[in-house]
Amino acid sequence: MPLYAVRMDVAIPDGLDPQLVADTIAREKAYSQEIQRGGEWPHIWRCVGEYSNISIFDVADNERLHEILWGLPLFKWMTCEVTALATHPSDINA
Numbered sequence: 447m448p449l450y451a452v453r454m455d456v457a458i459p460d461g462l463d464p465q466l467v468a469d470t471i472a473r474e475k476a477y478s479q480e481i482q483r484g485g486e487w488p489h490i491w492r493c494v495g496e497y498s499n500i501s502i503f504d505v506a507d508n509e510r511l512h513e514i515l516w517g518l519p520l521f522k523w524m525t526c527e528v529t530a531l532a533t534h535p536s537d538i539n540a
C-alpha cells in the first residue's frame with residue numbers, strides 16, 4: 447500500500463472557548479488512536495518545540511488519506527503537508 451509522510455502544523459485561534467478546544471483535542475486523540483489501531487497510521491512523532499507532528503500513513507490510496515485528514519477534529523485549525531513516499535534505491539532493507 448502507498449506510504450505518505452504528513453506534517454501537521456496546528457494553530458489554534460486565540461479567544462476560543464477553552465472547553466471547545468479541550469473537547470476537540472480529546473476527540474483528535476481518540477480519532478487518531480482508532481486509526482493507529484487499525485494499522486493505517488503506523489507512526490506519529492512530535493516535532494520538538496512545535497505544535498506539529500510528522501506522521502506516516504499506510505493507506506490504500508490518495509482518496510483514503512484525504513478522508514482521514516479531513517476527518518481530523520483539529521483539521522480546521524491545522525495545515526497539512528503531504529509527501530508521497532517511494533522506495534529509495536539505497537535502502538538495504540528494500
Ligand SMILES: O=C(O)CC1=CCC(=O)O1
Nearest residue numbers: 456474475478497498499
Ligand atoms: O498534536 C498534534 O500534533 C495534532 C494531532 C494529530 C493527531 C493527534 O492525536 O494529535
